[in-house]
Amino acid sequence: MMDKMIFGRYVPAESPMHRLDPRAKLLMVFIFVFIIFLANNIATYVVIGAFTLLILNMSKIPAGFLIGGLRPVFYLILFTFFLHLFFTKEGDLLFKWNFIEVYENGLRQGIFISLRFAFLILITSILTLTTTPISITDGLETLFNPLKKWKLPVHELALMMSISLRFIPTLMEETDKIMKAQAARGTEFSTGPIKNRIKAIVPLLIPLFVSSFKRAEELATAMESRGYRGGEGRTKYRLLKWESKDTILLAAIMVLTVLLLLLRS
Amino acid sequence: MKLRPIDLTLAGMFITLMAIGANITSIAPFMMVGSVPITLQTFFAILAGVILGSRLGAISMVGYTLAGLVGIPVFAKFGAGFSTIFSSNFGFIISFIFTAYIAGKIVERFKSAGAYITASLIGMAVNYLFGTNWMYMAFKLWAAAPPAFSYKVAWLWMMAPLPKDIILAVCAGLMGHRLERTVLSKGQFKYLKRAS
Numbered sequence: 026m027m028d029k030m031i032f033g034r035y036v037p038a039e040s041p042m043h044r045l046d047p048r049a050k051l052l053m054v055f056i057f058v059f060i061i062f063l064a065n066n067i068a069t070y071v072v073i074g075a076f077t078l079l080i081l082n083m084s085k086i087p088a089g090f091l092i093g094g095l096r097p098v099f100y101l102i103l104f105t106f107f108l109h110l111f112f113t114k115e116g117d118l119l120f121k122w123n124f125i126e127v128y129e130n131g132l133r134q135g136i137f138i139s140l141r142f143a144f145l146i147l148i149t150s151i152l153t154l155t156t157t158p159i160s161i162t163d164g165l166e167t168l169f170n171p172l173k174k175w176k177l178p179v180h181e182l183a184l185m186m187s188i189s190l191r192f193i194p195t196l197m198e199e200t201d202k203i204m205k206a207q208a209a210r211g212t213e214f215s216t217g218p219i220k221n222r223i224k225a226i227v228p229l230l231i232p233l234f235v236s237s238f239k240r241a242e243e244l245a246t247a248m249e250s251r252g253y254r255g256g257e258g259r260t261k262y263r264l265l266k267w268e269s270k271d272t273i274l275l276a277a278i279m280v281l282t283v284l285l286l287l288l289r290s
Numbered sequence: 291m292k293l294r295p296i297d298l299t300l301a302g303m304f305i306t307l308m309a310i311g312a313n314i315t316s317i318a319p320f321m322m323v324g325s326v327p328i329t330l331q332t333f334f335a336i337l338a339g340v341i342l343g344s345r346l347g348a349i350s351m352v353g354y355t356l357a358g359l360v361g362i363p364v365f366a367k368f369g370a371g372f373s374t375i376f377s378s379n380f381g382f383i384i385s386f387i388f389t390a391y392i393a394g395k396i397v398e399r400f401k402s403a404g405a406y407i408t409a410s411l412i413g414m415a416v417n418y419l420f421g422t423n424w425m426y427m428a429f430k431l432w433a434a435a436p437p438a439f440s441y442k443v444a445w446l447w448m449m450a451p452l453p454k455d456i457i458l459a460v461c462a463g464l465m466g467h468r469l470e471r472t473v474l475s476k477g478q479f480k481y482l483k484r485a486s
Contacts, residue, residue: 098376098377101377101378149375149376150371150373152371153360153361153370153371153372156361158357158360158362161360162356178293181298182349182353182356184298184302185301185349185350186305186356186357186362189306189309189354189357190357192303193309193362193364196306200310200317200318214318215319222328223328225320226321226461229318230465231473233310234307237303238300238303238474238479238482241302242296242299242478245294245296245298245299245300248295248299249295253295
């Protein structure tokens with residue numbers, strides 16, 4: 026469980042997708058989310074499907090992980106499919122059995138919308154599967170840097186995210202420890218009606234708050250004593266490098282946009 | 291407003307607490323009632339607003355949302371990743387930002403225990419209003435749901451967890467008040483709160 030906590034959903038591997046700059050991948054996903062709504066006929070869905078497959082293939086992520094990513098929304102996709110299949114009553118009647126009627130447009134819409142959903146999930150999963158949380162955070166920080174002018178605390182947010190990444194396993198362990206300690210003192214955690222269980226969160230959460238305040242305080246003291254003065258002029262250990270392959274990725278998504286605009290009906 | 295290092299670390303801790311609250315059942319199995327897990331996200335979102343104040347609380351919840359999006363497993367069921375945006379529950383995650391902000395605003399003005407509870411309940415109401423509307427929109431937009439999926443159906447869906455959330459919200463208000471009166475106003479944590 027701890028590995029899962031530290032790496033998030035990142036799958037380490039050597040692939041062209043892994044080596045791309047996180048900013049390029051972020052921009053690609055951002056544009057993709059918008060242009061997928063341009064697709065509205067078979068030609069456009071074929072083009073966008075080919076693009077998705079290409080990206081998937083380039084990422085060298087084992088299929089198991091991709092299916093795992095689709096699982097939470099699998100029922101939603103199925104639900105969408107059948108919703109359209111049975112309730113869109115346009116076009117020619119294809120199939121009729123008792124009260125079930127399937128129309129041509131319903132089938133088409135069902136397939137299209139579920140595909141759209143699947144492509145969206147796959148492309149966005151690829152981003153988090155091929156990039157570590159830390160480098161996506163770095164990428165976001167640089168991309169959002171211009172927003173500092175409007176007093177958006179970009180650097181501070183990135184730092185908070187890194188702090189949480191580091192402390193999630195620690196506080197999880199702490200919660201477990203507190204629970205055992207309180208149980209040893211006689212707190213009834215495991216049984217009883219709902220009322221008692223909700224009451225039992227007080228002896229669990231008050232020590233958790235105190236412990237996290239303590240850690241926050243220690244960390245702040247450590248930061249101050251090392252001369253932390255905010256993001257202004259701070260240098261980085263890991264530098265992001267924009268290379269020609271990142272430009273190629275962006276060019277590819279631009280080409281895809283143009284193709285979709287030309288082919289859509 | 292310049293953020294002090296202690297503000298940053300506290301906000302970071304609240305992101306962590308949200309992550310634990312979302313997955314509390316994996317550590318504390320007693321939070322499972324029947325087969326329904328009780329999550330403490332709304333609970334911690336309210337407390338973030340109440341303890342950190344409206345602005346920092348909201349910033350910390352923005353951090354929570356972003357942390358989940360970039361792939362740190364902070365959402366329920368250790369979920370994470372950009373694909374969460376297309377889940378119908380993403381509205382609830384976004385709404386924590388407003389929950390924290392509004393709960394914080396109320397508590398900044400009124401200090402009684404009653405105000406804390408009211409702030410929590412209003413925060414929870416914001417969570418429901420925003421989340422359910424988002425869910426409805428998400429079904430309409432991403433899934434292009436036909437008219438059979440009406441606005442009323444979306445709300446009926448959300449009625450089931452309402453009672454437990456009301457109880458948890460009251461609990462959050464009481465705990466916020468208690469923390470404020472005891473842990474945060476005496477002794478070593480006194481300076482955690484900014485003088486406002």
